[in-house]
Amino acid sequence: QSALTQPASVSGSPGQSITISCTETSSxxxxxxxxxxxxxxxxxxxxxxxxxxxxRPSGVSNRFSGSKSGNTASLTISGxxxxxxxxxxxxxxxxxxxxxxxGGGTKLTVL
Amino acid sequence: xxLLVESGGGVVQPGRSLRLSCAxxxxxxxxxxxxxxxxxxxxxxEWVAVISYDGSDKYYADSVKGRFxxxxxxxxxxxxxxxxxxxxxxxAVYYCARGGSPSSASFDDWGQGTLVPVSS
Numbered sequence: 537q538s539a540l541t542q543p544a545s546v547s548g549s550p551g552q553s554i555t556i557s558c559t560e561t562s563s564x565x566x567x568x569x570x571x572x573x574x575x576x577x578x579x580x581x582x583x584x585x586x587x588x589x590x591x592r593p594s595g596v597s598n599r600f601s602g603s604k605s606g607n608t609a610s611l612t613i614s615g616x617x618x619x620x621x622x623x624x625x626x627x628x629x630x631x632x633x634x635x636x637x638x639g640g641g642t643k644l645t646v647l
Numbered sequence: 648x649x650l651l652v653e654s655g656g657g658v659v660q661p662g663r664s665l666r667l668s669c670a671x672x673x674x675x676x677x678x679x680x681x682x683x684x685x686x687x688x689x690x691x692x693e694w695v696a697v698i699s700y701d702g703s704d705k706y707y708a709d710s711v712k713g714r715f716x717x718x719x720x721x722x723x724x725x726x727x728x729x730x731x732x733x734x735x736x737x738x739a740v741y742y743c744a745r746g747g748s749p750s751s752a753s754f755d756d757w758g759q760g761t762l763v764p765v766s767s
Contacts, residue, residue: 581742588750588751634697635706636682
């Protein structure tokens, strides 16, 4: 399964919007609906924020949205808040290989 | 609500074995796929293994294949990870996670993790 590439860091001011990209070297992201996104605060367990590329679990703010274009999936956070400062990971399911791969993670800083 | 509690972590020497447990509550454990995911200190997340709802299917990351074994006891609502021939590079926080629906392939809920330092 191919690797998922995320930017190491992104930043934004409160109230702004930011987008975190997740690019796969093969066509898997483009053809797969199995992309999910996780938020992790320091010292805490990850939390599911987006599944199937664009769906939000119950309880997750609608400020979080997911999308994809070609081989790149994206997580957009609108109306940035201080509590959004965390690490974010994308994940793709390999399908036929029955394996999962995570991106390297993106540290979001709210200025 | 869903609660996943890992246990069994601790310092272990290279080459030795360790078994992790994950006690589940708040959902129908026997109906869900379960995973182990790990995170080395200061590093990103790495998927380790998955087991189907009834334990009939198991899959592993290449990095642990042949050394780790995932299992479950649905009568006790408990997930296990048997780790043999441990290496220094297996040092990580190990999380158990509940799988999502078959159509989502996501990790819907996570435990708090248990730390496994492998060191001589």
